[in-house]
Every structure is written in structure tokens, then in C-alpha cells.
Amino acid sequence: MKPSIDASAPDWAALRDDFPILGQSVHGHPLVYFDNGATTQKPRVVIESLVHYYEHDNANVHRGVHELSFRATTAYEAARTRVAEFIHAASSDEIVFTRGTTEGLNLIAYTFTSRLKPGDAILVTEMEHHSNLVPWQLLAKRTGARLLFVPVTGDDGLLDLSGIEGLLAQNVKLFAFPQVSNTLGTINPAQELCARARAHGAVSVVDAAQSAGHMPVDVQALGCDFLAFSGHKMAGPTGIGVLYGRLKLLEEMDPFQSGGDMIASVQYDHSTWNKVPHKFEAGTPHIAGAVGLHAALDYLDAIGRPAIAAHDSQLARDAYARLAEVPGIRLFGPSGERGGLVCFGLAGAHAHDVVTFADQEGIALRGGHHCTQPLWHKLGIAATTRASFYLYNTPAEVDRLIGVIHRAAKFFG
Amino acid sequence: MDLTELYQSVILENNRRPRNYRKLPEANRIASGNNPVCGDEITVFVQLDGDRIADISFQGAGCAISQASASVMTQRLKGRTLAEAETLFGRFKEIVTEGKPDDEDLDLSAFAGVHQFPARIKCATLGWHAAINAVHGDSVTASTE
Ligand SMILES: Cc1ncc(COP(=O)(O)O)c(C=O)c1O
Numbered sequence: 001m002k003p004s005i006d007a008s009a010p011d012w013a014a015l016r017d018d019f020p021i022l023g024q025s026v027h028g029h030p031l032v033y034f035d036n037g038a039t040t041q042k043p044r045v046v047i048e049s050l051v052h053y054y055e056h057d058n059a060n061v062h063r064g065v066h067e068l069s070f071r072a073t074t075a076y077e078a079a080r081t082r083v084a085e086f087i088h089a090a091s092s093d094e095i096v097f098t099r100g101t102t103e104g105l106n107l108i109a110y111t112f113t114s115r116l117k118p119g120d121a122i123l124v125t126e127m128e129h130h131s132n133l134v135p136w137q138l139l140a141k142r143t144g145a146r147l148l149f150v151p152v153t154g155d156d157g158l159l160d161l162s163g164i165e166g167l168l169a170q171n172v173k174l175f176a177f178p179q180v181s182n183t184l185g186t187i188n189p190a191q192e193l194c195a196r197a198r199a200h201g202a203v204s205v206v207d208a209a210q211s212a213g214h215m216p217v218d219v220q221a222l223g224c225d226f227l228a229f230s231g232h233k234m235a236g237p238t239g240i241g242v243l244y245g246r247l248k249l250l251e252e253m254d255p256f257q258s259g260g261d262m263i264a265s266v267q268y269d270h271s272t273w274n275k276v277p278h279k280f281e282a283g284t285p286h287i288a289g290a291v292g293l294h295a296a297l298d299y300l301d302a303i304g305r306p307a308i309a310a311h312d313s314q315l316a317r318d319a320y321a322r323l324a325e326v327p328g329i330r331l332f333g334p335s336g337e338r339g340g341l342v343c344f345g346l347a348g349a350h351a352h353d354v355v356t357f358a359d360q361e362g363i364a365l366r367g368g369h370h371c372t373q374p375l376w377h378k379l380g381i382a383a384t385t386r387a388s389f390y391l392y393n394t395p396a397e398v399d400r401l402i403g404v405i406h407r408a409a410k411f412f413g
Numbered sequence: 414m415d416l417t418e419l420y421q422s423v424i425l426e427n428n429r430r431p432r433n434y435r436k437l438p439e440a441n442r443i444a445s446g447n448n449p450v451c452g453d454e455i456t457v458f459v460q461l462d463g464d465r466i467a468d469i470s471f472q473g474a475g476c477a478i479s480q481a482s483a484s485v486m487t488q489r490l491k492g493r494t495l496a497e498a499e500t501l502f503g504r505f506k507e508i509v510t511e512g513k514p515d516d517e518d519l520d521l522s523a524f525a526g527v528h529q530f531p532a533r534i535k536c537a538t539l540g541w542h543a544a545i546n547a548v549h550g551d552s553v554t555a556s557t558e
Contacts, residue, residue, distance in 0.1 A: 383452050
């Protein structure tokens with residue numbers, strides 16, 4: 001399960017060979033995959049773990065006593081233990097497997113219906129992904145609670161924390177925010193935000209979709225109540241994600257979905273719930289996905305998350321500095337410390353045209369609103385182009401990006 | 414695939430200088446179209462005189478394909494009857510989905526390259542959908558999804 005390099009000094013270019021998909025050409029050019037914010041590619045060890053599971057161990061979990069069921073259950077629960085270790089949870093009972101970040105956030109929003117009332121407030125930020133906004137809009141509607149926003153400063157994409165104490169004082173019961181913004185690249189001061197929420201008796205929810213696979217994440221150091229992320233954005237399979245919740249909170253909460261596996265006993269007229277985390281995992285889970293996620297976490301840790309964070313951030317800062325020289329460009333997010341992505345607008349060239357233009361040179365970018373429509377509305381631009389980086393990307397690929405953006409600016413300008 | 418096949422000069426030119434890009438004070442029919450995937454938005458204003466499109470204009474923001482297509486659309490639909498407008502839209506759809514150019518209509522045919530970029534067909538038809546909705550007095554927002 002070790003990547004093909006010495007972990008003390010990662011050979012980033014050599015790591016590319018761990019990812020079979022990256023060897024191909026697109027439109028006659030070697031593929032440059034810069035859409036990692038949407039989903040990352042998968043290393044061979046992850047793909048092989050899925051094949052191995054289905055070829056040797058596949059059975060349902062928690063319900064059979066035969067050998068294969070035992071193996072599948074063991075593998076599934078081993079993945080849970082590994083996730084707990086990966087984010088430094090106090091117990092593996094605090095790890096709920098979900099389909100992804102979106103489902104984890106919906107789980108909280110749904111179960112919090114009985115915990116909020118008119119006059120209460122939910123606090124989020126102006127930089128939310130729709131996944132960390134719409135569930136709270138609906139929760140507010142169901143309960144009569146108000147939805148409040150921490151403002152974003154402007155194009156530099158920082159949270160304006162000057163008024164946060166006043167916001168939290170407005171009866172805020174839950175504060176949700178992204179650890180890293182998927183469009184601005186901003187790394188928010190998550191530890192401080194969780195502490196502020198706690199001081200006001202509010203539950204903190206960290207959207208770690210863009211951070212969990214890119215930097216060390218320690219839920220106890222952060223002091224968060226909930227933290228959600230997606231396996232597919234961190235070298236793992238699609239369809240598997242994690243919701244971390246503080247044990248006491250999870251125990252107090254009502255179930256989300258109901259059915260098999262989440263019950264302790266069922267009678268015709270009522271049921272009692274299984275203990276956490278199983279209370280929140282109704283039905284047959286994505287067992288293979290959990291196995292694949294386990295392999296992905298091992299892979300990332302063999303390289304080292306601090307090294308990955310430094311690598312991605314360096315590529316993003318280089319790209320940011322060099323894109324600034326393109327005529328007519330408008331860059332978003334902080335110019336210094338940032339996560340591994342860059343978003344920009346180009347005068348005279350719409351994001352979709354830029355993406356099509358780059359795609360013809362084999363470079364995969366993302367164009368559009370990136371699921372943060374209200375933010376772009378505030379900043380007065382409908383669509384932007386995003387390049388998002390991961391451990392297999394190289395400075396030579398950033399060179400190709402800079403070249404194609406200069407050419408696109410000329411072509412459409 | 415050469416990008417200039419997609420971005421014909423007609424398209425680049427209409428994107429840089431869109432025709433009939435304005436509000437129409439005399440409009441008696443208005444409809445909007447949007448593409449929820451990319452956030453593109455177009456509003457089409459029509460002055461309908463009986464069953465004839467006396468004047469037509471548009472406003473909005475979007476990619477070169479959607480802007481140029483709306484610009485060409487307004488030029489081709491001005492003065493047409495509703496039946497003629499439907500026929501033209503049908504021909505345009507054939508051009509962008511099948512890549513079959515129409516020798517008699519070089520401006521519409523400039524969009525034939527779109528068929529090689531299936532993700533962009535929606536961009537090309539956005540303004541047309543809004544226009545057809547407008548003339549049918551359908552004030553709901555056209556959506557490409
Ligand atoms: C910041 C952020 N939150 C939430 C999500 C939703 O993740 P998923 O679609 O895997 O549920 C994403 C993914 O685009 C994201 O970038």
C-alpha cells in the first residue's frame with residue numbers, strides 16, 4: 001500500500017504513475033487533470049482494493065454469521081477505525097459513513113429539526129458551497145429559525161470576522177462553515193471559529209470536503225462538533241463519505257433515515273434504535289466504498305498530509321502569481337496562504353469558452369458557478385474558471401495552464 | 414478538432430459585438446432562459462404584431478456560443494411569422510445537433526461545429542428556447558435542464 005516513493009522526500013512526478021488514468025492523452029495532448037476540487041483521481045491501490053473486496057470478501061455486513069459476512073463486516077469496521085484515526089476522533093463510534101459531504105450535512109440539518117425553534121438562528125458564511133447552504137435554508141424554513149451570514153470581504157475572499165460576536169449573540173444554535181473554500185481557496189481559521197461557536201453554546205459544523213484529503217485534520221484539536229467530507233475528493237471512491245459527530249451529540253440526536261441495520265428491536269408498532277454510529281446507517285452501506293476509502297487514507301498518509309498540503313498550496317500560489325500577468329484577468333481568493341486551487345475570470349472570455357479552449361489542449365478545468373452561486377452574485381461575476389490541484393500535479397503542468405490561458409485571452413479578447 | 418471550427422468568425426464577431434442587445438420598450442412578450450449548470454442567463458424581448466415578430470432583442474450574460482447564438486437569432490427572427498420562427502428553430506437544432514450546415518443560411522451554419530461539443534449544444538439553443546417561449550406568451554423561465 002506504500003506509494004512508489006520515499007515518504008521523506010516525495011518525488012511528485014513519480015507519484016503520477018500510481019494513477020492509471022493520468023497516462024492518457026486527451027485531444028492529442030497528455031492529460032492535465034486540474035479538476036480535483038470536483039473529484040480527484042484514484043491510485044491503483046484504491047482501485048485494486050475494490051477489486052480485491054469484490055473478488056474475495058463480498059457479503060453483507062452485520063447480519064450474517066458465515067465466513068464472508070464476517071470478513072466484509074471486519075473490513076467495513078476496520079475502515080471506520082481507520083477514519084477515526086485519520087481525523088483523530090476520540091472513538092470510532094463517532095464516525096458515520098455517508099454517501100458524501102452532502103449527505104452528512106443533510107443528516108445534521110434533518111435531525112436538528114426538533115432542536116430549533118422560531119427566534120433561534122443558524123449561522124453560515126457567504127462562501128458556502130450549495131451543499132452547506134441549501135440544507136440550512138430548508139432547516140430554517142422548517143423551524144422558523146433565521147439564517148445569518150458571516151460576510152466575505154471581497155475578491156480576496158477572506159471571512160470578515162469583525163462582527164462575528166454580534167452575529168453569534170443572536171441566538172445562534174448552529175454555525176456551519178467550510179474549512180477550505182472550494183472557489184476562493186481560502187483556508188478559514190476553523191479552530192478559532194469552533195471556539196467562538198462553543199463560547200456561545202452553538203454547535204459547530206465543519207465542511208471539510210476540500211480539506212480532508214489535502215491537509216492534516218484533527219477534530220479534537222479543531223474542537224468541532226461535526227465535520228463532513230467525501231471520499232471521492234481525496235483519492236477514494238465515489239459514493240462514500242464521512243460524518244464525524246461528537247459522541248454525546250450523536251447519541252442525543254434522532255435517526256436520519258430508518259430501516260434495517262439502524263434498529264435494536266422492531267415490533268409492529270414501534271422500534272428502538274441501534275447504538276451510534278449504526279443508528280445513522282440505515283440499509284446496506286457502501287461496504288466496498290469504505291474499503292476503498294481505507295486504502296486511500298493509507299495512501300495519503302504514506303505520502304504525508306503536511307507534504308501534500310505544501311505541494312498543492314505551492315502550485316496554487318505559483319499559478320496565482322503567474323495568472324496575475326494575463327491581460328484582463330480577475331483573480332479570486334487570498335494572494336498569500338491558500339488551499340490548492342485558483343479561480344479567475346477573464347475579461348471578454350466566458351468561463352465555458354475558456355474551459356473548452358483548454359480542453360482542446362488536454363487540460364481539464366472547471367467553469368461555471370462551482371456551486372457557490374450567491375457568492376458570485378455578491379462579487380458581481382456569473383461564472384469563473386477554476387484550476388484545482390492535487391498531489392500528482394506538477395509545475396510543468398502549471399506551465400501548460402499559464403500558456404493556454406494566455407492563448408485563450410488572445411483568442412477571445 | 415480545430416477550435417476555429419467551433420469558434421467560427423461569425424460566432425466570435427457576434428460575441429464581441431452582439432446585435433439587438435438591448436431592452437425593447439415596445440415589447441409585449443418577454444421570456445428568460447437560464448442554464449442552471451453554468452449560470453448563463455438570457456432575456457428575450459419580443460414585439461409581436463399579430464403573428465409577426467415586428468422586433469426582437471435580448472440581454473444577458475453567458476459564453477460566446479450562447480451570446481452569439483442569441484445575437485444571430487434576433488437577426489434571423491425579426492420580421493418572421495411564428496410558423497417561420499418555429500421552422501427556423503427546427504433547422505437550427507438540426508445544425509447544432511447533427512452538424513448539417515444549411516448552404517442557404519451561412520449565419521446559422523456557423524454553429525455546425527457545436528455538434529462536436531455535445532456539452533455546448535445547450536448554450537447554442539438557450540436564446541432560441543427563450544424566444545419561442547416568449548412568442549407563445551409563455552412567461553415562465555426557459556431552462557436547458
Ligand atoms: C466545499 C464543498 N462542500 C461540499 C461539497 C459537496 O460534496 P459532495 O458532492 O461529495 O457531497 C463540495 C463538493 O463539490 C465542496 O467543494
